[in-house]
Amino acid sequence: MILQSLTYKIMVMRYYKRTMTYVPCDSSVVDIIILGEWLLNSPLILVVEDNVSNLVLATRLLEKQGWNVLSVDNGEKAVEIYQQHDFHAILMDVQMPIMDGYQATRKIREIEKTTGRRTTIIALTAFAMRSDREKCLEAGMDDYLTKPIIVDDFFSKMKHYLES
């Protein structure tokens, strides 16, 4: 949970609503205190999506619910940030540059074999064909949401996983 870069720290502060004071300090202790307080409040969700409008919509919907969101735009960054936080759920786009959602999910499931942790991963997919859904599940995802996002479906699925 140590924040390694300034860019990353600023991103976290953007989503940290209770205190908007940015502490220009490299001390990881300060970071942990700030993040610790923040994380205790409500679920933390990772949104992995390279399309800006989908990302903004998903983030707004989640934040409206009072949930905390961190986001990245490719699978490689998702695997990296996954190892720094304990996410309650991950929303994973399928098609992304550098590393797609299938590969990222496989990597995360691989890491989980050594940590014993199990994070819910829900695909965000524009494909709704049966074979595409099967590909998501085969890669280790728990479920999928189709794009464009349907608000009611989005909430009922997220609540199902976050409240169970």
Ligand SMILES: [Mg+2]
């Ligand atoms: Mg995409």
